[in-house]
Amino acid sequence: MFRAPERLKDEYDVVIIGGGGHGLAAAYYLAKDHGITNVAVLERSYIGAGGTGRNTAIIRSNYLTPEGARFYQASIELFQDLSRALNFNLFYSERGHFTLAHSPASLRTQRWRAEVNQHLGIDSDVVGTDFIKRTIPEIDLACGGHQPPILGALYHPPGAIARHDAVAWAYARGADRAGVEIHQKVAVTGVEIRDGAVTGVHTDKGFVKTKKVLSAVAGWTTYITSMIGLRTPLVIHPLQALVTEPLKPWLNSIVVSASLHLYVSQSSRGELVTGASLDPYPVLSMRSSLDFAEGSCGHLLDLFPFLGDIKVLRQWGGLCDMTPDFSPIMGTTPIAGFYIDAGWGTWGFKATPISGKTMAFTLAHGRNHDLIKAFNLSRFPNFQLVGEKGAASVGH
Amino acid sequence: MKSISCPINGTRPLQEFQYGGEVREMPDPDRASDEIWTDYLFNRRGEPGVTREWWYHQPSGTWFIAERDIVKDEFLRTYLYGSETCDE
Numbered sequence: 499m500f501r502a503p504e505r506l507k508d509e510y511d512v513v514i515i516g517g518g519g520h521g522l523a524a525a526y527y528l529a530k531d532h533g534i535t536n537v538a539v540l541e542r543s544y545i546g547a548g549g550t551g552r553n554t555a556i557i558r559s560n561y562l563t564p565e566g567a568r569f570y571q572a573s574i575e576l577f578q579d580l581s582r583a584l585n586f587n588l589f590y591s592e593r594g595h596f597t598l599a600h601s602p603a604s605l606r607t608q609r610w611r612a613e614v615n616q617h618l619g620i621d622s623d624v625v626g627t628d629f630i631k632r633t634i635p636e637i638d639l640a641c642g643g644h645q646p647p648i649l650g651a652l653y654h655p656p657g658a659i660a661r662h663d664a665v666a667w668a669y670a671r672g673a674d675r676a677g678v679e680i681h682q683k684v685a686v687t688g689v690e691i692r693d694g695a696v697t698g699v700h701t702d703k704g705f706v707k708t709k710k711v712l713s714a715v716a717g718w719t720t721y722i723t724s725m726i727g728l729r730t731p732l733v734i735h736p737l738q739a740l741v742t743e744p745l746k747p748w749l750n751s752i753v754v755s756a757s758l759h760l761y762v763s764q765s766s767r768g769e770l771v772t773g774a775s776l777d778p779y780p781v782l783s784m785r786s787s788l789d790f791a792e793g794s795c796g797h798l799l800d801l802f803p804f805l806g807d808i809k810v811l812r813q814w815g816g817l818c819d820m821t822p823d824f825s826p827i828m829g830t831t832p833i834a835g836f837y838i839d840a841g842w843g844t845w846g847f848k849a850t851p852i853s854g855k856t857m858a859f860t861l862a863h864g865r866n867h868d869l870i871k872a873f874n875l876s877r878f879p880n881f882q883l884v885g886e887k888g889a890a891s892v893g894h
Numbered sequence: 895m896k897s898i899s900c901p902i903n904g905t906r907p908l909q910e911f912q913y914g915g916e917v918r919e920m921p922d923p924d925r926a927s928d929e930i931w932t933d934y935l936f937n938r939r940g941e942p943g944v945t946r947e948w949w950y951h952q953p954s955g956t957w958f959i960a961e962r963d964i965v966k967d968e969f970l971r972t973y974l975y976g977s978e979t980c981d982e
Binding site: 720721723724729730731732733734778779780781782783785822878879881 | 912913928929932933935936937938940941942945947964965966967
């Protein structure tokens with residue numbers, strides 16, 4: 499699908515650390531939008547091995563800050579045309595996204611979210627139980643009496659899912675065809691900095707010269723930043739997910755319940771994909787636990803009791819690089835030539851196209867794209883945080 | 895099931911404990927520069943390796959410090975605040 503260059507060149511215009519969706523998208527748009535093709539993407543493992551292939555593939559834009567809403571809305575608009583643009587079937591599928599309310603307080607919060615969303619131009623509204631039951635007949639609104647009953651939901655019609663690893667493959671192929679080199683199984687061991695500016699990258703396959711480095715490794719960002727002494731607010735927590743055996747299509751919607759720490763959708767292969775909330779303390783490993791599978795399946799049965807005999811096919815963990823304000827960290831850093839695309843916590847997959855496009859602009863021009871100015875690392879020392887309460891990991 | 899050694903109550907299941915963040919020394923707010931203060935406020939170590947952390951044993955209300963390898967998720971030492979020197 500793409501070339502596997504045998505060796506690294508001596509020098510690149512841009513080196514991208516991390517062959518996930520974000521890094522590959524940045525490489526693709528560097529070549530396509532800006533004509534910069536002397537680019538290497540260095541991936542320690544295989545492309546899409548990290549967060550890209552481990553998220554639950556949900557795409558939505560019902561965020562609550564003006565900065566977040568316009569950023570994720572731009573991403574959805576790119577996603578809607580992406581299969582055609584990359585000539586690769588990403589199984590992009592608009593499903594409609596429900597955020598269930600199990601209490602009057604939660605229903606008030608969803609009403610507030612809908613109003614803010616509409617003010618920001620996002621298609622979003624509160625729906626009642628009739629609409630929920632009509633759209634998802636299998637749901638048990640009473641939750642079997644084990645949980646507070648469902649009173650309504652925030653509904654976001656453009657909410658979609660896509661085949662996440664295909665997004666990595668499609669961007670990789672597009673970047674490769676435009677001349678970018680993708681190096682799998684190459685680990686970065688250091689970033690060379692002279693007089694406050696990047697001069698190259700050390701890898702386990704040798705040193706390469708470059709003046710521009712993009713760190714696009716999300717959950718592994720502290721490995722890279724600790725090499726160069728760049729301090730950030732990032733704290734890494736695992737988030738676990740699982741899929742069931744494939745079923746005939748029955749669930750057309752994406753269902754999220756913050757109260758039950760559960761989100762579920764049915765993939766194009768028929769598997770039910772469910773994710774949980776963050777593990778409660780930081781760990782830099784992708785282990786998965788029985789506690790999670792037990793809790794997640796229990797809550798799935800609260801909503802859909804008929805799934806009692808369905809088997810879990812596999813479970814896994816991913817790493818979430820969490821920021822204190824639930825917004826990403828993007829763009830320039832105090833080190834000249836060192837660019838960062840991180841802080842992707844639980845919201846990274848849906849941002850893949852727009853983060854690639856805006857980071858490519860930022861790398862090409864040496865200044866932050868308008869859409870990501872608010873997400874710069876400097877917002878912390880400047881006390882200009884972007885508190886994003888629409889993120890999946892924020893409880894309402 | 896994972897268990898943690900509480901310096902007061904001995905080995906107890908993980909579910910009884912709560913994570914309380916990295917151990918950080920607060921600079922003097924009246925003397926610290928803006929740079930040092932915002933670094934204290936927002937930045938975290940977060941990098942792979944052994945980290946000193948606050949943990950809380952909820953049933954007994956005990957705060958203590960744990961040295962934990964955050965890659966392997968292994969607790970290496972736990973002790974009460976101020977007692978790390980007489981621990982060994």
